[in-house]
Amino acid sequence: MNTTLPDQQQICHGDFHPDNVMLSEAGDQYWVTDWMTGMSGDPAGDVARS
Numbered sequence: 001m002n003t004t005l006p007d008q009q010q011i012c013h014g015d016f017h018p019d020n021v022m023l024s025e026a027g028d029q030y031w032v033t034d035w036m037t038g039m040s041g042d043p044a045g046d047v048a049r050s
Contacts, residue, residue: 012039012046 014037
């Protein structure tokens with residue numbers, strides 16, 4: 001994880017919704033895809049935009 005971000009900043013997806021999450025057949029693993037709009041920011045904003 002990037003430890004050089006300013007305080008209160010995290011790596012955010014920018015377009016987080018179910019179509020950008022892949023789940024394994026067993027349902028025990030998942031992957032978040034489509035990071036074209038990834039950015040640093042407040043994670044609350046990432047959830048609010050979803």
